[in-house]
Amino acid sequence: MSIIKTLNISKRFGEVQAVDNLSFEVQPGEIFGLLGPNGAGKTTSIRMILDIFKPDEGEIRILGGPMTDEKKNRIGYLPEERGLYQEIPLERCLIFLAALKGLDEDLAASKLKDYMEHFDLYQYRDKKVKELSKGMQQKAQLITTLVHDPELIIIDEPFTSLDPVNTEMVKELLQSKRDEGKAIIMSTHQMNQVEELCDRILLIDHGHRVLYGTLQEIQGKFASRDILVTPLNELPQTIEGVQEIKKLNGRFRLTLEEHTKPNLILRNLINSGVELTEFEVAVPPLNEIFIKVVKEKAGGVND
Amino acid sequence: MKKTWIVLKTEFINTVTRRSFLLTLILVPLVPALILGGISLFGGDEGDSSSGTLFQPSQGETLPDGYVDLSGVINQLPPGLDSDSLVEFENPDAARDAIQADEIKGYFLIEKDFLKSGEMKYFREDFNPLTAMETTGIIDAVVRYNLLEGDLDQLETLSQPIEVNRVDLAPEVEERDNTHPLAFYLPYGVSMLFYVVIMTSASLMLGSITKEKENRVMEILMSSIKPVELFTGKILGLGLIGLLQMVLWMGSGMLLLKLGGTTLNIPPNLQLPPQILIWGIAFFILGYLLYATIMAGIGVLVPNLKEASQATYVVIIPFLIPLMLVGAIIENPNGILSTVLSLIPFTAPNTIMTRMAATTVPLWQLLVAIGLLIASILLLLRGVAGMFRAQTLLTGSKFSLGLFIKTLFRPERT
Numbered sequence: 001m002s003i004i005k006t007l008n009i010s011k012r013f014g015e016v017q018a019v020d021n022l023s024f025e026v027q028p029g030e031i032f033g034l035l036g037p038n039g040a041g042k043t044t045s046i047r048m049i050l051d052i053f054k055p056d057e058g059e060i061r062i063l064g065g066p067m068t069d070e071k072k073n074r075i076g077y078l079p080e081e082r083g084l085y086q087e088i089p090l091e092r093c094l095i096f097l098a099a100l101k102g103l104d105e106d107l108a109a110s111k112l113k114d115y116m117e118h119f120d121l122y123q124y125r126d127k128k129v130k131e132l133s134k135g136m137q138q139k140a141q142l143i144t145t146l147v148h149d150p151e152l153i154i155i156d157e158p159f160t161s162l163d164p165v166n167t168e169m170v171k172e173l174l175q176s177k178r179d180e181g182k183a184i185i186m187s188t189h190q191m192n193q194v195e196e197l198c199d200r201i202l203l204i205d206h207g208h209r210v211l212y213g214t215l216q217e218i219q220g221k222f223a224s225r226d227i228l229v230t231p232l233n234e235l236p237q238t239i240e241g242v243q244e245i246k247k248l249n250g251r252f253r254l255t256l257e258e259h260t261k262p263n264l265i266l267r268n269l270i271n272s273g274v275e276l277t278e279f280e281v282a283v284p285p286l287n288e289i290f291i292k293v294v295k296e297k298a299g300g301v302n303d
Numbered sequence: 304m305k306k307t308w309i310v311l312k313t314e315f316i317n318t319v320t321r322r323s324f325l326l327t328l329i330l331v332p333l334v335p336a337l338i339l340g341g342i343s344l345f346g347g348d349e350g351d352s353s354s355g356t357l358f359q360p361s362q363g364e365t366l367p368d369g370y371v372d373l374s375g376v377i378n379q380l381p382p383g384l385d386s387d388s389l390v391e392f393e394n395p396d397a398a399r400d401a402i403q404a405d406e407i408k409g410y411f412l413i414e415k416d417f418l419k420s421g422e423m424k425y426f427r428e429d430f431n432p433l434t435a436m437e438t439t440g441i442i443d444a445v446v447r448y449n450l451l452e453g454d455l456d457q458l459e460t461l462s463q464p465i466e467v468n469r470v471d472l473a474p475e476v477e478e479r480d481n482t483h484p485l486a487f488y489l490p491y492g493v494s495m496l497f498y499v500v501i502m503t504s505a506s507l508m509l510g511s512i513t514k515e516k517e518n519r520v521m522e523i524l525m526s527s528i529k530p531v532e533l534f535t536g537k538i539l540g541l542g543l544i545g546l547l548q549m550v551l552w553m554g555s556g557m558l559l560l561k562l563g564g565t566t567l568n569i570p571p572n573l574q575l576p577p578q579i580l581i582w583g584i585a586f587f588i589l590g591y592l593l594y595a596t597i598m599a600g601i602g603v604l605v606p607n608l609k610e611a612s613q614a615t616y617v618v619i620i621p622f623l624i625p626l627m628l629v630g631a632i633i634e635n636p637n638g639i640l641s642t643v644l645s646l647i648p649f650t651a652p653n654t655i656m657t658r659m660a661a662t663t664v665p666l667w668q669l670l671v672a673i674g675l676l677i678a679s680i681l682l683l684l685r686g687v688a689g690m691f692r693a694q695t696l697l698t699g700s701k702f703s704l705g706l707f708i709k710t711l712f713r714p715e716r717t
Contacts, residue, residue, distance in 0.1 A: 086514075
């Protein structure tokens with residue numbers, strides 16, 4: 001059963017069509033990347049999923065049906081526009097937000113203790129939120145998203161303000177939540193994080209679905225006929241089946257002739273006596289795909 | 304319902320644990336109490352609130368006053384005032400000697416032409432403003448007693464200022480003594496108190512919403528709680544704080560008046576009637592609900608507290624009207640102006656409480672005012688609850704009264 005299923009949802013604000021006929025599904029046990037340039041309609045889509053906004057058209061099924069108050073307690077949300085009550089102690093702030101997610105205050109306090117210890121915040125629990133650093137506040141916000149053990153986690157730019165150590169900790173936490181069977185929607189512009197974490201992605205632009213599928217499918221669709229090799233000795237001037245050889249930093253990019261399989265090139269290189277430390281079928285980075293698709297679409301729109 | 308309670312509780316705790324709030328809560332009644340205590344301690348005048356008695360010398364004074372009557376007006380001292388309380392001297396020199404000898408604290412010199420000029424002088428070594436007036440009152444009464452040839456009844460009548468009591472035919476009202484300075488300051492104080500308490504509580508509402516916008520907590524809240532639950536929790540929680548503040552301030556005000564009645568000789572008919580606290584609670588709740596709802600509406604519309612503060616000026620003008628016209632209201636508490644202001648919901652809470660501190664307000668006016676207030680609150684609540692939607696809460700624009708009214712009656716669909 002899908003955790004989220006949107007069917008042709010649309011939302012308009014005045015003259016702006018924020019989301020247009022968008023359909024996608026999110027499954028349990030996956031990290032789903034919701035990508036798109038600024039103003040693409042990501043936040044509006046998320047807000048419609050959360051029932052903060054009602055769609056003008058279309059239908060949203062969440063956790064098996066329409067949104068209810070009870071279901072809101074089964075969702076953890078870290079919005080892009082996020083913050084905490086600045087003037088009150090950290091622990092009181094977190095208990096309040098956890099209680100609004102249906103947690104009994106005593107249970108919330110005990111769960112929060114574990115989370116605060118995990119995130120190295122426990123010693124700051126009596127400090128006012130405004131006295132904490134940006135990174136600490138970011139960790140506290142992550143805690144409010146996760147403390148009630150939600151089945152659906154929606155996080156927008158989760159790594160902002162985090163140092164590499166905490167970034168790694170959050171990544172591990174998200175992966176462990178996925179392994180527990182939770183569905184995670186992650187919206188970010190950090191494509192390396194998407195490549196590392198996401199199982200499937202949805203790229204939207206101007207409210208439309210542009211790319212949708214597993215990371216491998218999408219990268220495969222945009223794969224070029226290039227192979228990256230790092231030889232220990234000289235490469236031959238010409239290699240059968242290779243159309244062009246380009247030198248990069250210590251590596252070579254081989255552009256294959258049409259219909260040539262990478263296996264053939266590997267065999268030819270070995271037969272030519274080349275010793276290799278690297279042989280890689282060049283997969284276009286998601287960043288490139290993102291830029292390419294968005295630029296093409298913008299060109300289309302401008303045309 | 305549970306989430307409304309959580310919001311209510313949190314708003315209450317967050318506000319009452321704020322140091323600035325606690326200081327205000329305690330200092331407001333503490334300062335007048337300390338002043339009163341100071342007067343009691345250093346003024347050395349423990350007067351008796353029942354000392355309306357004409358000739359009663361001030362108790363606690365160790366020395367009496369004296370007098371030198373050059374005009375021959377005083378032939379006898381009234382009954383109840385013996386010659387030890389007001390000592391006669393033949394001439395000023397003898398009186399001065401008595402002061403030097405600490406036998407009297409001062410003396411009145413009644414000039415020869417007193418009957419023509421009406422003037423007399425009072426001599427004493429030091430001046431104590433707190434007792435001087437009372438001393439003058441004694442000699443004044445003694446002289447009047449003699450002028451009236453010992454007719455105590457006439458003296459009693461004459462000693463009261465001539466009072467024209469305007470009697471309204473319809474309501475049975477009781478006017479209070481309006482010659483006493485407190486006849487003005489007491490209703491004025493109640494008016495100020497009401498203004499401060501209602502505005503403070505209603506402004507807490509505005510601050511609470513705009514802070515959530517500024518702190519960017521609003522979107523997390525919107526994903527956890529219905530806007531109307533959030534609104535209800537806030538309005539009830541902050542209302543309780545206002546109520547606590549009002550009961551504490553008004554209660555301690557009444558207590559101070561009671562204690563002050565002894566210390567400052569406040570006449571009993573200027574004490575606040577106990578039922579004013581009950582009406583005060585009712586009108587506070589209604590006034591608070593009215594203005595807090597408006598403030599909530601402003602909070603929803605504007606993006607930050609700065610923008611909200613400017614908007615507040617527009618909204619509080621009607622609330623300020625009774626304060627600006629307080630003189631006229633107190634002077635004629637059952638006049639047309641007072642009655643009209645009592646029936647307009649925006650000015651009613653303050654006007655009615657000011658009037659109640661000055662006179663007895665006819666019951667029908669209280670009931671009509673309450674009815675109109677409830678109707679206005681229901682109308683506004685409906686409009687503002689409609690404004691309390693995610694889309695408006697997550698955005699913000701420059702405030703204008705036009706936009707406010709438009710949004711109030713035509714909330715956008717989210």
